[in-house]
Amino acid sequence: xxxxxxxxxxxxxxxxxxxxxxxxxxxxxxxxxxxxxxxxxxxxxxxxxxxxxxxxxxxxxxxxxxxxxxxxxxxxxxxxxxxxxxxxxxxxxxxxxxxxxxxxxxxxxxxxxxxxxxxxxxxxxxxxxxxxxxxxxxxxxxxxxxxxxxxxxxxxxxxxxxxxxxxxxxxxxxxxxxxxxxxxxxxxxxxxxxxxxxxxxxxxxxxxxxxxxxxxxxxxxxxxxxxxxxxxxxxxxxxxxxxxxxxxxxxxxxxxxxxxxxxxxxxxxxxxxxxxxxxxxxxxxxxxxxxxxxxxxxxxxxxxxxxxxxxxxxxxxxxxxxxxxxxxxxxxxxxxxxxxxxx
Amino acid sequence: xxxxxxxxxxxxxxxxxxxxxxxxxxxxxxxxxxxxxxxxxxxxxxxxxxxxxxxxxxxxxxxxxxxxxxxxxxxxxxxxxxxxxxxxxxxxxxxxxxxxxxxxxxxxxxxxxxxxxxxxxxxxxxxxxxxxxxxxxxxxxxxxxxxxxxxxxxxxxxxxxxxxxxxxxxxxxxxxxxxxxxxxxxxxxxxxxxxxxxxxxxxxxxxxxxxxxxxxxxxxxxxxxxxxxxxxxxxxxxxxxxxxxxxxxxxxxxxxxxxxxxxxxxxxxxxxxxxxxxxxxxxxxxxxxxxxxxxxxxxxxxxxxxxxxxxxxxxxxxxxxxxxxxxxxxxxxxxxxxxxxxx
Numbered sequence: 039x040x041x042x043x044x045x046x047x048x049x050x051x052x053x054x055x056x057x058x059x060x061x062x063x064x065x066x067x068x069x070x071x072x073x074x075x076x077x078x079x080x081x082x083x084x085x086x087x088x089x090x091x092x093x094x095x096x097x098x099x100x101x102x103x104x105x106x107x108x109x110x111x112x113x114x115x116x117x118x119x120x121x122x123x124x125x126x127x128x129x130x131x132x133x134x135x136x137x138x139x140x141x142x143x144x145x146x147x148x149x150x151x152x153x154x155x156x157x158x159x160x161x162x163x164x165x166x167x168x169x170x171x172x173x174x175x176x177x178x179x180x181x182x183x184x185x186x187x188x189x190x191x192x193x194x195x196x197x198x199x200x201x202x203x204x205x206x207x208x209x210x211x212x213x214x215x216x217x218x219x220x221x222x223x224x225x226x227x228x229x230x231x232x233x234x235x236x237x238x239x240x241x242x243x244x245x246x247x248x249x250x251x252x253x254x255x256x257x258x259x260x261x262x263x264x265x266x267x268x269x270x271x272x273x274x275x276x277x278x279x280x281x282x283x284x285x286x287x288x289x290x291x292x293x294x295x296x297x298x299x300x301x302x303x304x305x306x307x308x309x310x311x312x313x314x315x316x317x318x319x320x321x322x323x324x325x326x327x328x329x330x331x332x333x334x335x336x337x338x339x340x341x342x343x344x345x346x347x348x349x350x351x352x353x354x355x356x357x358x359x360x361x362x363x364x365x366x367x368x369x370x371x372x373x374x375x376x377x378x379x380x381x
Numbered sequence: 382x383x384x385x386x387x388x389x390x391x392x393x394x395x396x397x398x399x400x401x402x403x404x405x406x407x408x409x410x411x412x413x414x415x416x417x418x419x420x421x422x423x424x425x426x427x428x429x430x431x432x433x434x435x436x437x438x439x440x441x442x443x444x445x446x447x448x449x450x451x452x453x454x455x456x457x458x459x460x461x462x463x464x465x466x467x468x469x470x471x472x473x474x475x476x477x478x479x480x481x482x483x484x485x486x487x488x489x490x491x492x493x494x495x496x497x498x499x500x501x502x503x504x505x506x507x508x509x510x511x512x513x514x515x516x517x518x519x520x521x522x523x524x525x526x527x528x529x530x531x532x533x534x535x536x537x538x539x540x541x542x543x544x545x546x547x548x549x550x551x552x553x554x555x556x557x558x559x560x561x562x563x564x565x566x567x568x569x570x571x572x573x574x575x576x577x578x579x580x581x582x583x584x585x586x587x588x589x590x591x592x593x594x595x596x597x598x599x600x601x602x603x604x605x606x607x608x609x610x611x612x613x614x615x616x617x618x619x620x621x622x623x624x625x626x627x628x629x630x631x632x633x634x635x636x637x638x639x640x641x642x643x644x645x646x647x648x649x650x651x652x653x654x655x656x657x658x659x660x661x662x663x664x665x666x667x668x669x670x671x672x673x674x675x676x677x678x679x680x681x682x683x684x685x686x687x688x689x690x691x692x693x694x695x696x697x698x699x700x701x702x703x704x705x706x707x708x709x710x711x712x713x714x715x716x717x718x719x720x721x722x723x724x
Binding site: 058062065066070195196197200201203204205206207208209210330331332333335336337338339341343345350351352353354355356357358359364365368371372375 | 408539544547552
């Protein structure tokens with residue numbers, strides 16, 4: 039397929055994808071028969087530009103990275119807002135990477151719906167819309183014969199949705215459990231090195247893993263969103279935020295970690311869901327003491343890991359990056375390659 | 382695709398696949414548009430049967446599991462040998478699961494070549510042919526517009542070839558390292574529990590992990606074969622047996638394991654290959670002391686694990702089963718589903 043892409047929002051993740059597309063153009067053509075041009079970009083702060091014949095993305099990166107606005111781009115139409123960029127351009131695929139309120143899912147939710155209703159594919163790393171309305175969005179995509187890709191939402195660049203679809207094809211998946219939040223895992227790893235919780239959190243903030251208000255991570259809300267998505271998409275069970283039990287890591291002390299170590303165990307913040315024999319689901323985010331023999335126990339730092347319980351293969355675990363500008367940008371490419379396979 | 386399958390060899394792995402196909406028939410049809418009938422079976426000891434309209438596989442399993450020969454099957458043509466079953470039946474896909482000498486690759490190699498030359502797909506869990514002649518076989522398959530599936534050869538049911546093709550699509554892979562042999566990992570895990578090497582080996586033999594002559598496992602030959610396959614297929618570098626440095630686990634003592642533990646490390650038999658900056662490859666099977674922070678370090682028992690170094694995602698690790706009758710049978714299904722995707 040020859041994708042005609044529009045970026046809605048153009049921060050570090052979108053720029054990361056652009057770099058990958060520029061660097062890998064030949065590989066993508068030769069190995070995956072994948073071609074694309076970017077025809078439009080609309081960003082609340084950086085402005086917008088549209089050229090139906092495709093933008094020179096090297097030039098765009100130059101402009102944006104030097105802190106200038108897209109009005110500086112030498113040609114094309116300027117000033118289109120996000121909705122008209124979605125609806126009134128030749129773009130067939132919308133990359134939705136705006137700054138979005140994770141609680142309301144806006145403005146991403148509005149953008150995604152508008153694009154799908156116009157029969158355009160959407161690829162997005164925004165968590166809010168998926169957590170809020172995944173079933174509705176997937177339904178809308180199907181009705182409009184369009185695709186909705188959200189690989190980057192769960193474990194950033196580690197492609198778990200794709201793993202389930204292809205690599206674990208033919209299996210029934212009964213449950214999953216995983217380290218779904220890199221920040222808390224980083225903090226717990228530092229605490230194993232006898233750093234206090236407060237110092238470890240500070241270190242995580244310095245490194246850019248944790249936000250100024252760290253509650254989304256340390257109270258387990260981020261992991262909870264991922265549990266909701268995985269339960270809906272991988273286990274096929276419709277649950278919402280309210281169905282997930284949640285406890286963060288703020289009560290865990292260095293002493294707890296030391297005493298677990300003596301038992302041959304490690305504290306991890308585990309997001310999990312399991313289909314019970316009566317068909318109901320138990321979903322939770324909860325600190326757990328895992329024995330060293332559990333593959334999740336050995337995962338240190340900001341890495342993510344996820345174990346699926348399958349009927350044919352037993353437990354299968356994937357371990358990979360859980361964050362990063364370029365890794366998250368790459369997740370968008372995974373979704374684009376998947377759309378390319380289907381067309 | 383409506384597969385017409387012939388089994389060449391019909392031991393526990395082929396029977397395992399048959400059970401899966403019978404149990405999952407509906408799932409496979411509905412979810413993957415996959416349909417198949419088994420038209421022929423030819424086994425050196427169990428005899429052979431051919432019916433172009435498809436065999437009743439429940440009946441076949443009954444006969445075989447009660448120790449009877451396929452001549453007891455109430456209809457169909459009897460007595461065809463393996464080569465005529467490959468060439469002179471309506472089968473379009475050959476499942477090659479004979480007892481094969483891993484050193485010569487025979488008789489599997491002859492079967493595989495005959496099938497591909499006749500333009501028939503081949504799916505096989507036989508290691509010998511892949512290790513010996515992978516490049517030649519893949520070439521032959523392409524020339525004859527047929528497919529050759531060998532997912533089960535590497536990590537049994539853990540689908541690493543598929544993982545690289547789909548889940549890691551878009552990445553360049555520079556190196557891999559993994560626990561590629563479940564028997565030696567089981568022995569090392571037992572030795573961590575202070576069992577002697579001799580007792581751990583005996584235990585592995587009792588559980589059916591290790592053969593009476595354990596040298597294929599403990600001297601690293603089995604892992605070496607997998608390194609050869611992965612280097613050819615995943616790294617795209619043509620190497621053979623002779624290019625891989627090898628050392629097994631027979632020199633490792635409980636004392637070595639104890640002293641590693643004090644350093645925060647664990648001994649593992651690691652199969653690895655790396656593309657060097659000059660384009661050459663360094664491939665080896667060697668015992669390595671891994672820090673607890675390495676995801677491979679926490680892998681206990683007969684489990685397998687493999688870490689790929691990718692350009693976009695950094696290290697990505699998959700952990701799953703490395704053996705088992707049903708798991709290996711399932712690997713054949715993974716290959717069939719992949720052929721089904723392509724048709």
